[in-house]
């Protein structure tokens with residue numbers, strides 16, 4: 001797994017002030033009539049990065065990819081690749097290739113011919129084509145299937161042919177629009193890791209569009225979360241999850257509890273938020289919200305502790321309630337706790353032990369507590 005590899009751990013060109021972006025979207029806008037699909041968007045992607053564009057349907061992520069590939073003209077702004085403004089460069093002359101869904105394979109051609117197609121069009125010598133195709137077949141582990149037609153393959157195999165075909169021309173950048181959309185869960189997960197290996201071994205830059213947050217979290221070095229043609233946050237999966245910059249991102253990625261309140265006090269590092277008369281939240285944050293302003297506090301279910309005993313200070317970072325629902329999922333248990341103020345919060349507990357002496361039961365009075373650095377302040 002890439003994320004555990006030492007090489008990858010130190011891969012962070014975006015944090016290095018001397019490294020130059022490989023792809024830059026500078027103030028890119030795309031309008032269809034009076035509808036703005038991409039709105040004054042700026043974004044940098046680095047060489048060898050696995051970059052994911054994540055967002056709900058219609059947020060503009062495919063349009064962004066299609067502009068990079070050259071299938072769509074910009075209304076304004078520029079896209080720079082490796083120091084060159086791409087305006088005026090037709091799609092087939094760009095050093096990018098787009099991987100289409102598996103159904104874009106030619107049904108009457110064998111796997112081998114499908115992979116060779118682009119190379120032939122480019123007029124590559126026959127022997128060279130044969131060599132390249134074999135290399136691609138090995139890479140996607142389909143040597144034995146070279147002579148089959150697409151309809152004689154499984155969905156996953158077809159997907160791998162589509163991948164081999166799009167990599168055969170050795171593009172500097174591979175664009176993938178929902179590449180694993182057609183696959184079932186298990187195959188999808190396997191293919192995710194294959195894609196990550198390939199990208200790393202070939203030293204390519206991948207830009208993938210997906211609406212599947214788990215997929216983006218698994219594969220990407222960084223994720224851009226998009227909404228209504230704008231980028232809301234660009235960060236590593238861990239940062240997106242642990243330090244969402246907005247209510248939108250906190251809510252979009254994973255499960256979250258959000259509390260609303262007003263800023264009651266603040267010092268250099270800590271802000272106190274009054275939620276109601278029995279419950280206030282002390283949070284360590286670099287944010288400097290105005291006194292009395294309305295803010296939110298986001299905390300993930302696994303960061304909440306559930307206990308039967310009241311904590312030492314029951315007014316700060318602690319609230320009591322009733323165990324409303326218990327869902328045992330095997331590896332973890334999810335608790336829904338209905339607080340005194342009526343709000344239902346979600347807490348998850350890892351089942352690290354097989355048997356528990358004194359398990360939680362429904363309707364029991366419990367306390368949820370959390371640490372000062374367990375959640376984030378949301379100013380919007």
Ligand SMILES: Nc1ncnc2c1ncn2[C@@H]1O[C@H](COP(=O)(O)OP(=O)(O)OP(=O)(O)O)[C@@H](O)[C@H]1O
Nearest residue numbers: 032035037055056057058059060061062063064211
């Ligand atoms: N050719 C077009 N003419 C008019 N509107 C378009 C055109 N292409 C896209 N749009 C609109 O632009 C918006 C963004 O489309 P886009 O395909 O980029 O979304 P997306 O985020 O990729 O969504 P999905 O996940 O559903 O593919 C949508 O509201 C879409 O209806």
